[in-house]
Amino acid sequence: xxxxxxxxxxxxxLREELSGLLREQFNLRxxxxxxxxxxxxxLRRVRKDIARVKTVLNEKKKDSKAS
Numbered sequence: 001x002x003x004x005x006x007x008x009x010x011x012x013x014l015r016e017e018l019s020g021l022l023r024e025q026f027n028l029r030x031x032x033x034x035x036x037x038x039x040x041x042x043l044r045r046v047r048k049d050i051a052r053v054k055t056v057l058n059e060k061k062k063d064s065k066a067s
Contacts, residue, residue, distance in 0.1 A: 001049065006056040014060075018053045021046055 006014060025046045031037040 001052075003052055003056065006053060007059075011057065011060055014053055014057050018050065018057070021050045021053065025050065 001017075006017075009017070025043070028037060028043050028046060032040070032043065037043070
């Protein structure tokens with residue numbers, strides 16, 4: 001998902017997306033811990049997606065305070 005799509009979503013949808021990404025990150029970490037992680041690049045992708053969602057949420061928060 002790119003940043004433009006995220007900016008079009010509502011805040012509660014972004015929070016749901018963030019929750020799902022955090023859950024996915026947890027599962028990937030557990031797989032890595034027991035040696036079953038087949039695609040290690042997924043950890044990096046999820047971590048960056050989490051950062052993108054948090055960035056957009058902070059932008060929305062700042063915009064609502066400025067208004």
